[in-house]
Amino acid sequence: ALKYIHRHSKRRLDGEEDVAVDFDNAAIDLQPALEEKPHVSYVPGHNLNPDGARRFYELVNGRRSVRAFNASSKPPMHVLEDCIRAAGTAPSGAHTEPWTFCVVQDLIIKQQVREIVEYEEHINYSSRMHAQWITDLRPLQTKPVKQYLSDAPYLILIFKQTYGRTADGRKKLHYYNEISTSIATGVLLCALQAAGISSLVTTPLNCGPALRRLLKRPANEKLLILLAVGYASKDCLVPDLQRKGLSDIMVRY
Numbered sequence: 710a711l712k713y714i715h716r717h718s719k720r721r722l723d724g725e726e727d728v729a730v731d732f733d734n735a736a737i738d739l740q741p742a743l744e745e746k747p748h749v750s751y752v753p754g755h756n757l758n759p760d761g762a763r764r765f766y767e768l769v770n771g772r773r774s775v776r777a778f779n780a781s782s783k784p785p786m787h788v789l790e791d792c793i794r795a796a797g798t799a800p801s802g803a804h805t806e807p808w809t810f811c812v813v814q815d816l817i818i819k820q821q822v823r824e825i826v827e828y829e830e831h832i833n834y835s836s837r838m839h840a841q842w843i844t845d846l847r848p849l850q851t852k853p854v855k856q857y858l859s860d861a862p863y864l865i866l867i868f869k870q871t872y873g874r875t876a877d878g879r880k881k882l883h884y885y886n887e888i889s890t891s892i893a894t895g896v897l898l899c900a901l902q903a904a905g906i907s908s909l910v911t912t913p914l915n916c917g918p919a920l921r922r923l924l925k926r927p928a929n930e931k932l933l934i935l936l937a938v939g940y941a942s943k944d945c946l947v948p949d950l951q952r953k954g955l956s957d958i959m960v961r962y
């Protein structure tokens with residue numbers, strides 16, 4: 710069968726290898742990812758909340774990455790569900806919604822996640838990460854031992870779905886699945902902050918396959934981000950970070 714090679718450029722935007730999609734080009738039965746329906750009218754409701762941006766800025770400016778969680782106080786699951794509903798409103802390539810949010814509260818599974826991550830992190834810190842990387846992390850006081858992975862009442866393992874399936878079992882291309890899932894994660898972080906819930910973003914180097922197997926996720930799902938989620942412990946310390954000012958991050962033309 711002819712292979713349709715999905716190759717737009719030498720380096721794909723999602724940093725993955727070029728993939729040969731198993732479509733027979735001659736017999737391909739082209740169907741859009743979305744149902745073709747008439748468009749509906751949309752009223753964005755601008756100016757409904759003129760100070761919304763300032764309030765949103767103040768909300769997210771209060772967010773800090775937290776590595777010390779209160780292990781005995783758990784945000785309600787329905788609040789987490791609303792945060793994930795919010796994440797699921799993110800825009801995605803061809804509206805494929807290529808994400809899976811795995812919420813772990815079971816202590817045994819959290820401990821298994823911690824074991825997998827700590828095993829790899831010991832190797833990461835001792836040999837995979839170069840000296841400059843280790844030096845750059847020193848102000849954050851991170852280390853391979855990660856108490857927060859078992860203390861945090863929830864871990865959210867966020868998988869990008871590298872492809873999907875249609876109702877009749879055909880392979881569905883998930884365009885820009887990494888970017889889409891990253892945007893959804895950003896929305897999730899903001900929603901958690903709005904709910905007064907702290908979080909830590911981690912990208913566990915080399916842990917993806919083992920964590921995917923632990924949670925029995927299918928082969929099309931690749932771990933993108935692991936979040937520790939919960940209330941910050943009372944004695945939680947964070948680095949004394951400053952943010953770049955507007956003129957450092959915004960350029961006007």
Ligand code: IYR
Nearest residue numbers: 846851852853911912913914
């Ligand atoms: N993943 C490791 C190391 C780490 C890397 C970066 I870049 C950070 O901003 C923070 C930590 C860890 O979680 O310790």
